[in-house]
Amino acid sequence: MSPKRSNEQPFVVLGVAGGIAAYKSVELLRLLRQAGAHVAPVLTPDATRFVGALTFSALASEPARTTIFNDLTTPIPHTYLGQNADVIVIAPATAHVIARLAAGLGDDLLTATVWASRAPVILCPAMHTEMWEQPSVQENLSRLRARGYLILPPDDGALAGGDSGPGRLPDPESIAKLVMAVAIGSPAGPLSGHRVVITAGGTRENIDAVRVITNLSSGRQGHALAQVAARWGAEVDLITTSSAPIALDVARVVNVIRVSSAADMHEAVMGRREGASAVIMAAAVADFTVTSVTHKMKKAEGIPAIELIPTVDILAKLGQGDRGRQVLVGFAAETTNLVPAAIEKCQRKNCDFVVANNVADPHVGFEHPTNEVTIVDAVGVVEVVGLRDKEQVAVAILDKVASKLSGRA
Ligand SMILES: Cc1cc2nc3c(=O)[nH]c(=O)nc-3n(C[C@H](O)[C@H](O)[C@H](O)COP(=O)(O)O)c2cc1C
Missing domain, CATH: 3.40.50.10300 (CoaB-like)
Known part of the structure; x- marks a missing residue:
């Protein structure tokens, strides 16, 4: 087990999945840093199609990570992150990452980090209303909720593509507030x-x-x-x-x-x-x-x-x-x-x-x-x-x- 960092700052793993709201996670990162958190971003490979890892690296406490392999500074990144985390927040959480977590799959750094951690996990689902209402998405969330995951439900409002309905990522301020309340206990x-x-x-x-x-x-x-x-x-x-x-x-x-x-x-x-x-x-x-x-x-x-x-x-x-x-x-x-x-x-x-x-x-x-x-x-x-x-x-x-x-x- 790698030693836990001793630091007054709460250690937040900011997970970002491949949804259109990934751009809002940059603002979330900024707010968490401003609130005094040590933030380690982890992007799924698909998240990097939406926002570049460089943007997160430039603003975070340590470089953004996107892969479980070939991390020259941290040979076992998922245990380093998982064991040090005071809280893991995934915002946005896509239907796909929710399904992987519900099924127990760990095929990328973000899900492997969740498995290597005892920290509370906050999921902030964001997706189009049709996706949000899918029984598979709701069933997966119910399973995760029953396992103790905190689910911050999406807002009802304007969505990418011009339509509107439940599925919008809540504003970064309210996510940051919840993350800090959970992180500092x-x-x-x-x-x-x-x-x-x-x-x-x-x-x-x-x-x-x-x-x-x-x-x-x-x-x-x-x-x-x-x-x-x-x-x-x-x-x-x-x-x-x-x-x-x-x-x-x-x-x-x-x-x-x-x-x-x-x-x-x-x-x-x-x-x-x-x-x-x-x-x-x-x-x-x-x-x-x-x-x-x-x-x-x-x-x-x-x-x-x-x-x-x-x-x-x-x-x-x-x-x-x-x-x-x-x-x-x-x-x-x-x-x-x-x-x-x-x-x-x-x-x-x-x-x-x-x-x-x-x-x-x-x-x-x-x-x-x-x-x-x-x-x-x-x-x-x-x-x-x-x-x-x-x-x-x-x-x-x-x-x-x-x-x-x-x-x-
Ligand atoms: C333009 C675009 C926007 C997307 N937005 C979302 C979204 O908001 N929520 C979602 O669950 N999936 C969305 N998807 C689908 C995901 O990108 C896709 O399921 C992907 O495999 C998710 O991977 P990840 O969960 O590993 O990040 C979007 C896809 C595209 C092309």
């Missing part, structure tokens, strides 16, 4: 030193011993918030009704508390709110529960009368009184009058922010992997976050929380 992330309570999923209210009243919330947005907050250095208490898996890379810093009913959720939140820097109520908590739950109702007993009573309004309770520097974020799922209702809710419940989403829109809200939200405060609109993956929506929300916390420090 949790202690230096934007939420380091903070404990954040996040709720997720729809609650279930028992009608009788076997039947429940619930809602369509999948818990995806809350889980995405937990993942991003953990990557940003927070200790996360995730109070969730959803049994969805938590990504391997963050499982160790997220305390998962599984609950079922609104009453369970209330008890869990109240038990953890004390001392938390932020409470983010992304769960869809039932407004009503059933008065008495006894035996399983039988058809022969006739049509039952189900009496509902209100549940505790957890968000309103969190907003009461002096909560010190704690940032409180509510969610509002509406089908009409979205933004005014969210601003009014923010005022009434004394939140710092309310995240409003129009659940009547296709591709938005419950059960969808994507979301489109408007973040408001008690005064008005703070940010309109266009249609994107729930993880990127989480980045926008947590960005506001982190700024608020640093303003209150």
